[in-house]
Amino acid sequence: MGLSTTPDYDIFVGGQKIVVEVKELKANDEDKKALQDMETQKSAVWGSQRVGDRIRYKLDDAKRQIEGRAKGICPSLLVLYDARPFLVRGIFSYEVLVAMYGWETIDLHVPEKLGEPVIFGKHRFGKGKKFREGVHTYISGLAILSESRSDSLHLDIYLNDYADKLLPYEIFLQMKDIDIYVRPQNQSNEFGKWIKLKPNK
Numbered sequence: 001m002g003l004s005t006t007p008d009y010d011i012f013v014g015g016q017k018i019v020v021e022v023k024e025l026k027a028n029d030e031d032k033k034a035l036q037d038m039e040t041q042k043s044a045v046w047g048s049q050r051v052g053d054r055i056r057y058k059l060d061d062a063k064r065q066i067e068g069r070a071k072g073i074c075p076s077l078l079v080l081y082d083a084r085p086f087l088v089r090g091i092f093s094y095e096v097l098v099a100m101y102g103w104e105t106i107d108l109h110v111p112e113k114l115g116e117p118v119i120f121g122k123h124r125f126g127k128g129k130k131f132r133e134g135v136h137t138y139i140s141g142l143a144i145l146s147e148s149r150s151d152s153l154h155l156d157i158y159l160n161d162y163a164d165k166l167l168p169y170e171i172f173l174q175m176k177d178i179d180i181y182v183r184p185q186n187q188s189n190e191f192g193k194w195i196k197l198k199p200n201k
Helices: 029-041 053-070 093-101 169-173
Strands: 009-013 016-025 076-082 104-109 119-125 141-147 153-159 178-182
Touching: 016 053, 053 076, 053 093, 093 141, 093 153, 153 169, 169 178
Parallel strands: 016 076, 076 141, 153 178
Antiparallel strands: 009 016, 104 119, 141 153
16 A cells, blocks of 8 residues: 555635645654663663754655645645654654754854964854745645643644745634744844744734
8 A cells, every 4th residue: 555645634724725734753763762771771862863853754754745735726734743652752842943944053163373262153044954945835834733731632833934825823823722833034044943923812
């Protein structure tokens, strides 16, 4: 049985069609080794992968399903759910940020003369970005689906700066258990953390 080449869902929000693809994060060999160490040694060390890589892989996996149905037509959303065991579970906003826009990078200027101080330069987004002009612009946002403390489902949606078609996020903001995040707007690619949007009153 081959992999599906179409998205999982079409949903309608405020009359706007949105193409939705859902991907699960499952335990890899590193996670399984950590779980085994936890059981046998009561401690474990893991997390050696580059920050955001698992999200980057899922974005690549979703390309075929989303592009054909959404590109130039309607907004789309990639939803990630962490299906790993509790002890190794967690998709954090920082890894979403650097997967989408590049690793946190600080430029260092090394002086020519020995003994002079190193000068810290620009604090910016570096390599490893999955979203930029002309790349993955048909994906309007990336969402993390999780269980809240009350056992209900919660959705954190991170908007793509470069999306061709915008999500109707104003409507999402009025919904329970959904939070919307945007990257600070700047022209210099300066590194900045997510900003949580607030609903209009």
